[in-house]
Amino acid sequence: MSPRKAMSVGMVFALIFTIVLMAFVILFGWDAVTRLLCFGENSKVQKSIDQIKDLVENHVYPKSKGFSEIYELNVPEGTRFCFVNSTDPRPNILGNWEPDTIYQNMIKENKYTLWVKHCGGQSGYRIDHLYIPPDRNFCVKTGARLYFENHGRYVTVEVMAD
Incomplete structure (x- = not known):
C-alpha cells in the first residue's frame, strides 16, 4: 500500500x-472588462452618427426641395437611435420614445x-x-x-415600413 x-x-x-x-479581479475588474467590450460597439455607433450627420448636412439639405435619401441603420444590438424635436422632446409612446425628465431638459x-x-450609456447630438x-x-x-x-x-426623417 502506498x-x-x-x-x-x-x-x-x-x-x-x-x-x-481571482474573486477580487472578477468583482472589481468587471467594469473594466465591460468597458473594453463596449469600445468596439461605441465606435460603430459613432460611425453611424457621423454618417447620419453628414447625410443630412452635406447630401440632403444642400439639394433642392423634395430631394430624399434612404439610410439603413447598422448599429450593435441593444442600441437605440432616437430622433427628437430639440425644443419639445415630449414622450411619444407610439414612436417608442419615453425619456426621463432629466434627459428631456x-x-x-x-x-x-x-x-x-x-452600451456606454446615453448621449445627445445636434444635427x-x-x-x-x-x-x-x-x-x-x-x-x-x-x-x-x-x-x-x-x-425631416421618418422610418420606412418594411
Missing part, C-alpha cells in the same frame, strides 16, 4: 490566496435632435437642419430604414 501524502500547509494557503485574488438646453442609447415634429419623436433599432427628405428650410 502512503498518502497530505497537502502541505503552504500549498493550502497558496490555493486560498489564488481563489481570493438636457435635449432642450443643448438643442439635440438625435439621442442615442448605447443642423434636421427637424422632427414634436408629435413624431421616435426611436429605432438596428436594421431600421430611415427616409430623409428635404423640405426647403429643413430636413
